[in-house]
Amino acid sequence: METPQYCRSISVSARDDSGSHFAEPPIKPSTALRIHPACTVSGALGAHTTCSSDSLACKHWNLRTHTGRRTKLTMIYQKENSGKTQLLIVGNGMASGRLLDEILRRSADKFSITVVGDEIEGSYNRILLSSLLAKEAKRDSLIQKDRAWYESNNIRFISGQRGEKIDHKHQQLILSDGSKLGYQQLVLATGSRPARIPAKNQQLQHIYSFRTLADADTLSQLSTKAKKAVVVGGGLLGLEAAYGLAQRGLKVVLVHRNAWPLNRQLDAGAGDMLRQVMEQKNIQFQLGTEVETFIGEEKVSAAQLSNGERIRCDLAVIATGITPNKELGEASGLSCKRAIQVDHYMKTSAENVSALGECCECEGASFGLVEPIWHQCVTLADRLCFDKNTPFVNPTVATKLKVSGVQVFSAGKHLSAQQHREIVLQDRQNKIYRKLLVKDGKLDGIVLFGDTRSGNSYFEAMQKQSELPDDLSKLLLGDAFYTLPNSTTANPPAAINE
CATH class of the missing domain: 3.30.390 (Enolase-like; domain 1)
Incomplete structure (x- = not known):
């Protein structure tokens, strides 16, 4: 059986069921080994039982030794012998997807690329989530890169896994299942997560954020039974979430702590007109106030506001902005403030580690819109492919609201x-x-x-x-x-x- 090049050099650690280490002969390059789609290992160690077709990391090896003890082996992928540069991208969002496009357009054969993402889906268009919720877009139309795309472009796509730790010395990324991936160039495109609010009882059921395709799926399902929703946040995402739920027949109350919606994009005059038009779409507003606590036993049943109002609801959506996912980089020693700090060439403070998208900041500016992120992808692809220094310049961007008729x-x-x-x-x-x-x-x-x-x-x-x-x-x-x-x-x- 032919051994794939990326599997020729691995090391293995073993544990028994009690968690104790014990000696095992290493798997040598001569051992028959196939990672995808069917994984087997021959010799004294026995046979690998299963390997999911969507994971090229082969997370667990369930083997029996001569003593009968069951072991789990963790593989560490080392440098390939293919002559290609090992490029490891952490994150499979829109920034990661666009970077792949830019790299393949420039130099498709220079890299052996692995993409790790904590979501099950491949890259999808997050911008259209509100259109999906409003039933103005089909789910399939959001998918930009399915599994077939990664396979056809010889890109390893490991889904449902988070990067837990970066080992800069050995140039390895440790995943949430304990497996390790080697790299020569590492790109952090870990994105962001919904910002939290100080309201109490957010652990109640039917309180959600609106950030991922899974969130949109959940809200779409719940909207078939819910009658009234509270949306917290009067920015772009909050307004679009409120509109989407209203389009599904819910009565919606939008709570915003400022005096008018879209206060970061509009002045009071335009903001007031926006409020009036949105009210005609079955959306009520509570402005200049905040949610102090959610009320309910197991499921949310009301939201208590700081102005004394209590809003009954059976669904709540929190859409108050984003928080950059800097933790992976920060824990490894990368320079961070609000986000991972990069220069104008998307370099972090560590050699061979870059960052782009919502997880990074450049000269104090962080990024929540796609236009500057597309520019970052061009800059990084030029540097990785051609050693060309095309500095990133943060562009002026225009804001538009994705609400039909507004x-x-x-x-x-x-x-x-x-x-x-x-x-x-x-x-x-x-x-x-x-x-x-x-x-x-x-x-x-x-x-x-x-x-x-x-x-x-x-x-x-x-x-x-x-x-x-x-x-x-x-x-x-x-x-x-x-x-x-x-x-x-x-x-x-x-x-x-x-």
């Missing part, structure tokens, strides 16, 4: 400062709001609600720092006296303030 566009600054010249258009009847912030004769901020047709033009002008016309009201009108929704003639704006 148009939001925000980029740059959204709140006026002393150095800004502000012009605002408000049309309350048609629920249209436009605000442009100008600094030193150039566009510095864009807030659009209700009609975002000119958003890309504004954004391009801001990115290019284009000179603006003296009459800023013409700029604010976009195509100048454009046709308003549901109108057949051009109408002047209801109000322009400058």
Whole structure:
């Protein structure tokens, strides 16, 4: 039986059922060994019983020695003899998936690639989770890389496993099942997890976050029986979760500690219009307050707010932001603050270890939107494949809300400062709001609600720092006296303030 190149050099440790170590002859390169899809080992050690087809790490070897004791062997994969660089990527989210695309596009044969992920699925489009919840997207449409994709590109995909420890000295990653993977280049793309809130009794059943495909599946199932939901968080994810549940027929109350939703992207004027439009979609708001405690015996039945209100519910979703998953890197000694620190080439403080995506920060900036992460993938792929130093520059990004029939566009600054010249258009009847912030004769901020047709033009002008016309009201009108929704003639704006 032919031995795969990546299995030619391994070491094995053995334990009996009591957990005590005892001596066993090592498995030598001459031993017949096949890791995938059927795993066997011949010789004095006996035969391997099972090997799951989705795990190339061969987690457990159940063997009987000459004494009859049952053992479990842990394999350590060492450097290959294939001449390829061992690239190990921890994380199988969108950042990992995009990095694989960039690497394969540049140098498909340079690396022997292993991807480790704690989720069972391959890479999927997390951006569309809210569309899935709202029944506006099919589950299969979210999957970007299934198991067949990894196999067809000769990439080992180990799912359902977490990286527990990095051994920098021996260049090994220890997984949650105790197995070890060697590497020559290690990339941490461990992403983030939902931020916690200080509310009490979060252990009650039917309180969930909204972060993964499994979360979306669970909420979709529970929505068939639930009647009323509380969503905590008035940012992008909270609003999209609330909309998705409302689309499934639930009455939804959104609790947000600030005075208006999307307060990090919109000012008070646009935020208030957004609230009014969302209320028409069966979503009520509790603003300027927080959940102090969840109430219930086994399952949640109500949420007690800091303003004294008690909201009855049989489902709660917490969507208040993200926390970078820095623990794996930090425990190994990597320099970390809020996240794993990287330079402009995605290098960490350890040799041969890189990081990208939501688990990292660069010059104090962390990342929750995909646009800067795509730039990071280009930078890292160039360095790994070509030793080319293409520095990462954190781009200005535009924010859009994925709620059907609600148009939001925000980029740059959204709140006026002393150095800004502000012009605002408000049309309350048609629920249209436009605000442009100008600094030193150039566009510095864009807030659009209700009609975002000119958003890309504004954004391009801001990115290019284009000179603006003296009459800023013409700029604010976009195509100048454009046709308003549901109108057949051009109408002047209801109000322009400058």
